[in-house]
Amino acid sequence: MDANWIPFHPSPKKPDFILPDGAVDAHCHVFGPAAEFPFAPERKYTPCDAGKDQLFALRDHLGFSRNVIVQATCHGRDNSALVDALKASNDMARGIATVGPDITETELADMHNAGVRGVRFNFVRRLVDDTPKEVFLRIADKIKQFGWHIVVYFEADDLLDLTPFLRQLPTTIVVDHMGRPDVTKGTDHPDFQRFVNLMADNENIWSKVTCPERLTVAGPPYADVIPYAAHIVNRFPDRVLWGTDWPHPNMKSHMPDDGQLVDYIPKIAPEQDKQQKLLIDNPMRLYWA
Numbered sequence: 133m134d135a136n137w138i139p140f141h142p143s144p145k146k147p148d149f150i151l152p153d154g155a156v157d158a159h160c161h162v163f164g165p166a167a168e169f170p171f172a173p174e175r176k177y178t179p180c181d182a183g184k185d186q187l188f189a190l191r192d193h194l195g196f197s198r199n200v201i202v203q204a205t206c207h208g209r210d211n212s213a214l215v216d217a218l219k220a221s222n223d224m225a226r227g228i229a230t231v232g233p234d235i236t237e238t239e240l241a242d243m244h245n246a247g248v249r250g251v252r253f254n255f256v257r258r259l260v261d262d263t264p265k266e267v268f269l270r271i272a273d274k275i276k277q278f279g280w281h282i283v284v285y286f287e288a289d290d291l292l293d294l295t296p297f298l299r300q301l302p303t304t305i306v307v308d309h310m311g312r313p314d315v316t317k318g319t320d321h322p323d324f325q326r327f328v329n330l331m332a333d334n335e336n337i338w339s340k341v342t343c344p345e346r347l348t349v350a351g352p353p354y355a356d357v358i359p360y361a362a363h364i365v366n367r368f369p370d371r372v373l374w375g376t377d378w379p380h381p382n383m384k385s386h387m388p389d390d391g392q393l394v395d396y397i398p399k400i401a402p403e404q405d406k407q408q409k410l411l412i413d414n415p416m417r418l419y420w421a
């Protein structure tokens with residue numbers, strides 16, 4: 133692993149918040165293990181191993197029932213570690229893959245049978261090289277017949293430029309980490325309001341209210357991020373997802389305790405009906421229907 137890599141928390145606490153039966157961790161990854169699933173040559177980072185057995189053990193420890201595993205950029209377009217985890221999950225995991233424009237219908241069908249339900253388009257420059265929009269549109273055209281959706285990851289500063297492209301996508305779109313707002317600006321700031329308006333204007337756009345540990349300036353327990361996530365949950369309760377982001381790639385300031393992250397959930401969704409939607413109804417509709 134990279135010299136400055138911070139490995140995932142070795143012994144997260146048991147959450148104080150008891151997750152409802154059937155809760156879905158809708159954003160997490162697997163890394164390797166590299167001996168079995170080598171990292172991609174074009175990767176921008178080399179992480180520690182964090183395989184499916186460790187992910188499933190964390191799921192059980194925290195009280196989740198299911199996982200949605202998102203292909204991590206360190207594996208490039210080789211989705212083998214992801215598919216292996218899905219096949220081992222006993223139907224308790226779904227996946228988001230990364231594919232190129234030359235992916236065939238047979239390859240997509242095989243991934244669908246393994247549990248893949250979408251692709252990720254990544255615009256974060258420190259993670260991936262630039263992909264032309266036409267390439268993404270070709271991929272979108274191929275995957276839509278499978279009923280898949282598209283997960284997009286971008287920085288807040290890129291939202292304005294990306295909006296016309298997002299409007300062109302033919303599927304449900306899930307935005308990672310609320311579009312990464314700058315939490316020093318306030319929820320009324322035009323930048324965050326631009327993201328809120330994007331969701332208000334486009335009913336096919338969902339948001340993961342994830343990664344307070346990435347967005348925070350104050351640090352744990354992430355009080356400075358709560359108003360942003362609570363705002364999105366309140367306004368769009370039927371289009372939000374929550375996940376741990378284990379094993380937390382590229383964290384530089386600190387490594388979160390995953391149990392403490394679960395304790396953050398009732399702070400952004402205090403009402404039981406909102407928790408039910410966030411943790412069960414929404415991810416089940418999108419991934420297991």
Ligand code: 0GY
Pocket residue numbers: 161203204205206259308346377380381382
């Ligand atoms: C995340 C965030 C990051 C990394 C990746 O696939 C990835 O490498 O998603 C990041 O570095 O911000 O969602 O896990």
